[in-house]
Amino acid sequence: MEIIQIVGLGLIATVLILIIKEQKPMFAFLLAAFTGILIFLFLIGKIASVIEVLNNLAQQSGVNMVFLKTILKIIGIAYIAEFGAQIVRDAGQESIASKIELSGKILIMVMAIPIITVIIETVIKLFPAT
Template sequence: MEIIQVVGFGLIATVLILILKEQKPMFAFLIAVATGILIFLMLIGKIGSVVAMLERLARSSGMDMIYFKTVLKIIGIAYIAEFGAQIVRDAGQESIASKIEMTGKVLIMVLALPIISIIIETILKLMPA
């Protein structure tokens, strides 16, 4: 039950943060960042399993791997942008967090353009003239 470990670790970190927040706010922030990174590292194995399974499915379906890799990049950008924005929000910098999220969205749009154009071309080929 990994979720119990993650929740327990998060609760312990939260108690430490609440204790340190008044005396040493910088240490409290560092504990919050370290906790987020450690929880993410705990998930790396699970993420790898999901990616491997999706890759097997993509290969068996005959899908062009460039599209699969693009979708993985898009998912990675979304998670990294969200993680970074949450850390910045924890530091009280809402405006910077918003900029990180906006940058993630723009990068996702840029990566998605080739896929979107192929979908549109396919739809246009299927439509009667």
Template sequence: MDIIKVSAVGITAVFLSAAIKKDSPHFSLLLGLAAGIIIIFIIAEPIKDVFYVLYELSRESGVNSAYLAIVIKVIGIAYISEFAVQLSNDAGETSIAGKIELAGKILIMAVSAPIIVSLTDIVLGLF
């Protein structure tokens, strides 16, 4: 089961990180990054299944697929930026973490611009 794999990778990384943190903190950080990437690869398949179900539901109900694509991109940007922010905070680089967070917000706004334009058109169409 995937949760066992994820838990095993996470616990192993925690123990190894704890063991080498005192002597080599930068390797500890790299270990945390590697564990995170491995976990993402493990859950990639189930996430793909979830998004496929959402895509099928939206196709059946007539929802514009562009909206769903934008929402999925936004979710991806949110998660990746959160991952990077946490890693930076763990390394003690709070300023870099803040920059990554800002970049994430700007990219989300840029990706969601078509949705905001659609909403504006609909609202103006009411008057």
């Protein structure tokens, strides 16, 4: 029932932020950012468990570990970019949030190039040479 704890923390932080926001907007923003980081830290153990299971599956199936590590990095970039963009958006900086999201997408595209290359090479090998 960890979700109840997470939602409870979120609701308590939201009420506090609404109370503080009128008097001290900077403290309200810091509380929002701190709450987001706290929730993320709460989930680190779950993320580690998922990564361990994926590593075990990759080893059992004989998948090249470079591909798994790249995919995990891509997922990490996506989550971090989204998290950062949401915090910046909470501060009212929509244009910077958009730039963070764009940067995340570009970094994901760059990291995906080796995987895309292998997929294209594999497909080309399936076709008979003419």
